[in-house]
Amino acid sequence: MSAAPQPAAPALRAVVPAPLLEIERVAHVYRSALGEETTALDGVSLAIPRGAFVCLLGPSGCGKTTLLNMIAGFVTPSSGRILVGGEPVQGPSPSRGVVFQDYSLFPWLTAGQNVAFGPRMAGLGAAKRRASAQALLELVGLPNVADRYPAELSGGMKQRVAIARALATDPQLLLMDEPFAALDAMTRAALQRQLLDIHAARSKTVLFVTHNIAEAITLADRVIVMSPNPGRVAADVAIDLPRPRARTGAGFVALYARLADALGAEGTE
Ligand SMILES: Nc1ncnc2c1ncn2[C@@H]1O[C@H](COP(=O)(O)OP(=O)(O)OP(=O)(O)O)[C@@H](O)[C@H]1O
Ligand SMILES: [Mg+2]
Missing domain, CATH: 3.40.50.300 (P-loop containing nucleotide triphosphate hydrolases)
Structure with missing residues (x-):
């Protein structure tokens, strides 16, 4: 009696994800x-x-x-x-989000408006972008600065806002x-x-x-x-x-x- 045919072995291929x-x-x-x-x-x-x-x-x-x-x-x-x-x-x-060495926030916008800038350009509605900017400011440890202008923030705070802004477009x-x-x-x-x-x-x-x-x-x-x-x-x-x-x-x-x-x-x- 001949053996039942075996299913073909799957090809051995290393799964290497493409680099980003x-x-x-x-x-x-x-x-x-x-x-x-x-x-x-x-x-x-x-x-x-x-x-x-x-x-x-x-x-x-x-x-x-x-x-x-x-x-x-x-x-x-x-x-x-x-x-x-x-x-x-x-x-x-x-x-691709970018954070520079020099605090590159827009001085005429508040911290919240700076963070919401990319989403605003992408057409996100005002209420949604305000909420997402606030959530990102909280993520970087600045829950209370949304209405402050860059000139009213320390260097470390400005860089935190810059990181939140870079993250805003996900x-x-x-x-x-x-x-x-x-x-x-x-x-x-x-x-x-x-x-x-x-x-x-x-x-x-x-x-x-x-x-x-x-x-x-x-x-x-x-x-x-x-x-x-x-x-x-x-x-x-x-x-x-x-x-x-x-x-x-x-x-x-x-x-x-x-x-x-x-x-x-x-x-x-
Ligand atoms: N706009 C420019 N026009 C002409 N040369 C430039 C320009 N920007 C940078 N360079 C030159 O290109 C080389 C690399 O500069 P770059 O700013 O990329 O270096 P870096 O590693 O970032 O330096 P640093 O650590 O000082 O920031 C340097 O020789 C610099 O003088
Ligand atoms: Mg450099």
């Missing part, structure tokens, strides 16, 4: 009005999975802001391409360019904790630029170290320490030394 952000051999050359050229970045390739928290660490002038501006859609690469969710970046989009990707650099150490530590809570609660993908090695180790799952002249990826280091991360822990100290080494003499705290 793909940067392929990107270069950028700035040209001045006098025709002078600066190659800010050259041959930068990166793939960042959905939900990751990645820090870009590098000395001044290595092209971190240029790279972030290209991902945000404010600057077009001179060559190479950038894909978000498989689609080429062709300009700014509400699916972006897939949060791009942050040294958002805490101008803050005192205590406010910076509080905002780092809050950002980690938001990342965990909202499962956003975060790309965070910093000069600060300890900040990168505190925040990231992965640190991309860049080198200057022109800007390139010098190292790609996984940060697999449990959270919260004590700066005095042996793992933290070892990673600090490794990243400082990758940064070379230009490493900064």
